[in-house]
Amino acid sequence: MKLALDKKPLELKKVYFIDCVSGFAFPPEDNVDDCFYHKPPQNLEELKDIINYGIEKCNPDIIILDSLSQFINFSKPTEQELIELYKFLKLLRGSVLNFIQNTFILLYDNRMGMMRYLPKIHTDLILNIEISKEDLRQSSFIMPLNRLS
């Protein structure tokens, strides 16, 4: 993430990370000013504790969770998963969002399938970013031809 930010810096935003990927590799004392390491949460209940931990550390305006896909698949969610999610969202609204922490962005990767269920309760806005990519295959064909000549 730091590498990506070096290439494309964020303007007017200071970013703090809670790295739940390398959490096993780095002990808590290795925390640096803008990055904290944590074990990956097993469920939304544990995630809530990590959020509270992050708020205590940096008092952010915006909180981004990347990603909700770790906990729910909206192409075929179970009733239990939906209940847990709504409980979590309700809790965020009740105890996390306020004048300072005023936005909570939940990222969700919908490559798993079309979202059969949209979590409209307890969300204020649902955005879908559609990215079109193209293969630059031509360049791979040009290379051998150049070499031949």
Added chain:
Amino acid sequence: MSEEVIVQINYWKEMRKELNKTMSQLSGIVLLTHNSVDFSGIIDFLNLVRKDEMLTTLYISLIQSNDYIKDKLTIKPMKNKRLFVVDCVSHYVRNNHDTDDCIYKKTPYNLEEMKKLIEDSIKYVNPNIIIIDSLSQYINFTMPTDNELNELYKFLKSIKEDVLGIICYTVILIYDDKLGSMKKLPTLFTDLILKLEIIKENIQWTD
């Protein structure tokens, strides 16, 4: 070795909370993209458009016959809408004769011919809404050529200038996006782009 590059980013906003307001004020050129809507779905959509007003709708069909449309309408009638069909599918059937609510025409070969067809058809009904089903016959937004885009923009501009007015205030262009995600959104000359996402499921029948 191949490398992927980003060629387009589209931002879509879920609008169910504003749906009633948007549909009750629908006007201008509207692009309605969908993944698998049939005519019943279009009836559902039209029933939401300005639902408290009695409107005349000119439906230019390039993919469904008038017979099919009328069959569907008997099952699911349209509320507050008078539908006039321009059937461009069955023109070759000899026994078809124009009626009070349907005329048979050849399929317009390009958007210029489509414009002429619209202007001719308007004389029959003086519609409030015009629907073209579908724009996918003329352009594929997953990989449109510059020429296709230029033709489209010329068409949309001429519709805005010559067709839209006080009586006819909405043109809905239906587009089937099953061909792939839209690499180019025609934001110029369109007033609203709506994306209808329909999710279907197979029903397992048991004895």
